[in-house]
Every structure is written in structure tokens, then in C-alpha cells.
Amino acid sequence: MPRRALESWKEQSTIIHPAVRAAAELARLSPLPTLVIDGPLSDHRVVTANDAIAALGDIPPEILVGQPVTSLIGTDAHCLQASLFRSALAKGCGGKWQIMTGFGPQPRVAATVYLTPLCDAGSRVVGHNVNLVFPAIAPAAILPGSAIEEGIFDNAPGFVAVLRGPEHILAYANTAYSHFFKQNRLTGFRIVQALPETVDCAVLVVLDNVYRTGIPFQGTDASITIRDAATGQLQQRWITVTCQPLRDDTGTITGVICQGHDVTAPHLMGDVVEELEHKIVHLSRVNAMGTMATQLAHELNQPLTAIGNYLAGVSPLEARKPDESQLSEALDGIAAASTRASTLIKHLRHLTRDRKPNLARFELNEAVAECIQLLKGSCEHTITIDNRVLSEITVVADRVQIQQVLINLLQNACEAMMDSGGTRIVVDAHSIEDGVTLSVSDSGTGIASQAIDDPFFWGASSKDDGMGVGLSICRTIVETHGGTIWLEKTGPEGSEFRLHLPKV
Secondary structure (H helix, E strand, O other), X not given: OOHHHHHHHHHOHHHXXXXXXXXXXXXXXOOOOEEEEEOHHHOOEEEEEOHHHHHHHOOOHHHOOOOEHHHOEOOOOOOHHHHHHHHHHHHOOOEEEEEEEOOOOOOOEEEEEEEEEEEOOOOOEEEEEEEEEOOOOOOOEOOOHHHHHOOOOOOOOOEEEEEEOOOOEEEEEOHHHHHHHOOOOOOOOEHHHHOHHHHHHOHHHHHHHHHHHOOOEEEEEEEEEEEOOOOOOEEEEEEEEEEEEEEOOOOOEEEEEEEXXXXXXXHHHHHHHHXXXXXXXXXXXXXXXXXXXXXXXXXXXXXXXXXXXXXXXXXXXXXXXXXXXXXXXXXXXHHHHHHHHHHHHHHHHHHHXXXXXXXXXXXXXXXXXXXXXXXXXXXXXXXXXXXXXXXXXXXXXXXXXHXXXXXXXXXXXXXXXXXXXXXXXXXXXXXXXXXXXXXXXXOOOOOOHHXXXXXXXXOOOOOOOOOOOHHHHHHHHHHHOOOEEEEEEEEOOEEEEEEEEEOO
């Protein structure tokens, strides 16, 4: 990071949200390697790096402050896990990934990265908490004895609880913990007495395992049931929580400390966003069929005209009976034409039906062929779409949604070649160890210069009547399948888009 940019960010760091600052204070006490990062407006820069994470690179923690977290974690642009990590950051989500990390001069190593959103009172994501667990590291917390007495955790934005002994007696619960469980009198009781409804949520199993093995537990977007003391009603909530063993000076495990955040609002909002994305994806399919209405009518008109011609050819004329061989040929022609029309209508209905995603294995060559058939009338007659996908290549995905991505890419390729004089679009695929990579290449004029940096950004359309949502929806669909899509190359000789679908 340039020194001038870093100094500028540090000068403006006074505007960091209080929830992020409070999480940073809590992170400093954590034995787990932890980063607290600011929101998207600051490019997710590090607000705090605790001593545990600084020790990984053998550098002072201050060196990491102000650095974009993506320069430390998930720097491999072509790694699927790193791409999903960056996508979750951009969306304000949480999750867990295996990613290469690097701090200071030490070699880069793989770690399990846990990402937890930090929210304000209105459930708006204002930052993230990042915990790292390395295969060779099984940290155990030694909680400073003065931490509870001094009230360090009392007003922390996330909930904190300390449980002592194998029976998990609540020795401490901060304000956020009491507020989350809607009870004020918790301490002094065993967890099964204070919160009996949580036993069915495997909470006791987790605590027993951490206490017995000394291995920390991290739960992301975990479901938990709590009882409202005022109404007596059970409520389902979602939390992100870390449970770490507590040890005394001799190293003996004496209890468990639990730290976490209520992510119910972001979880429910995520369900709403998912439903909206589903509706947008469906409307995009319908819109794509609408833009091809004239061409599709032409495609349907051909078999219907053929049927009419066959019927005219065998109709009795002046009481003359048609020749039997002529009649048989006509009937075969009518059957073939009606099948072609029926198949086209079937494909249209399948693509435009509003339905939930359905993962199933299908032959990619066949799916590509159906898309090419639908697009025949949309492209100039001089353009050939070459399907080079081998028949044995299969994928496990939602067939309709993958075809929607293909149709969008093929439509864009056709339009890019209308003014260039290009004549061939090539669709190819390769099966590799971790999945299937599909490519669509054209010989058009390339992507508009203003869209090259991020062609998938909503609003990057170069068409006069385009909304710029096509490629954005393509990315949404592919990432929903756990895959990635990218622009491999573009220029005066044409463009090539690739997408990778992982094995399921």
C-alpha cells in the first residue's frame, strides 16, 4: 500500500464505527489470530491486528493496520476459495474458507479463515471480524484475571460468556449475552439449568468437546433456539460464535470462553436477498426470450409452414387419391416438423418457468446444443456457433440456470460480431480434477474499454437499450453454484469468457 494512501487512511480513521472499535478492543485479548477490518467504503482495511496474528509474520501488529485485508488473505485471484472470500466481503456476509495467507516476510501458508460481519443497531454491516486457524495451531485462551473484574467485556458489541468446570457453570455473562438470551439472571447456574432450550441445539455437545479436547470451535451462521422469558415463546435465532478453552497457569483446562455475534437480521435479510435474486434471474430469462421473440416466431413458423406444405401436397384434388408413398413421406415430414416445433416450445417453457433451482447431473454438450438451437434466428446467418463440448462431459448443476448463462454469453458474442465481420463462435469445455471449465469465444471487436475492469458490474452495458444486468446475473448464477466466471481475454480479435463449475 502506498505510504501516502496509508497515512491518508489513518488520518481519517476517527470515523471508524463504534461497533468496529469495540470489536477491535475485544480482539486484542483473543489468543486466536484475529483481524478486525473496516467496511467496504474503506476497501476493508485492517483496523486492528492482534499479537497472535502479528506473530505469524514476526512483525509488529501496527504494520498491518491500514492494509486492505485482501492484500493479506486470498491474494490468489484465480483461487475459487479466495474468490468466494472476496465476494462475501463485498456482500457483507460471513463464512469459512481454506485460503493461503501471508503476513510479513514469512512464507505464505494455508489457513481456515472465519469471516464474521459486524453490524450496527440497524443491522447494517459496518465491518468484519476475521479469525484464522492453522492446522498446526490449537490455541487455548488464558483469560487475564482482571479482564472480568475491570469490566472489559461488559459493553462489548458481541456477547461474551465464561463457563467454568466440566458442568459449564456460567461464571460471567456480559450485557449483550443477557440481552440476546433475554434473561438477566444467568450466572451461577449450569448451562443446562440457565438455558435448557439450547441443549437441543447441540450447544452442550460443543462445550463438552472444547473442554475435553482443547480444540476451539467456530460456528458460522449457526441456528439456536432461545426462550423469551417475558412471553415463554421459543424463538429461532442465528449466531456466529467462537468457543475457546480456558487454561490456568499450569496449562490445565478450567473452562470455556464463548464470544459471538447475533447475525439473525443479516441471516433473514440474506433469505430475502436470495429470493429477490431468484426472481431477478427468472425475469432475466423471460426478458431474454422476449428479446428473441421475432426470431423464435420465425423458428416456429418454419415447421408450421412445412406441415402446411405437406398437407397441401397430399390433399385430394378433384377426387384424385394421393400416391401411398407420397402420403407416407408427407406423414413422416409432418411428424418431424411437429416434433421440432414441440421441442422448441418445450425448451421455451422450461427456460421461462418460475422454479426453484434443481441440482442434477446432465450432459453439457446437449445443453449447449439446445441453447444454439434457440439462438439460431438471433444471430446473423453468416455466423456459425461451433459446439466443441465432448459428449462425455457432465456437470451437476441447475440445467436451466446454466443454459441461461450460456444464452447470455452467446447473445453477447453474436452482437459483438455483427459489425466486425466475424463468422464463428466457439463453445468448448474441459473436465479437470476439481470440476469443469467452459469457454465461449468470439471474433468480435472486444469489450468496451469502460467495462474491461469489471464487465460483470451491474450497469456496465454498452448497448443503447441494455440495462447491464446480463453478465451480473451470470456471475450471480455461477457463484451460487460455487463456481467462478471471468473474462479470459478481449481485444480487436475477439473476446473469451470462461466459467468454472466445481465438482459436487
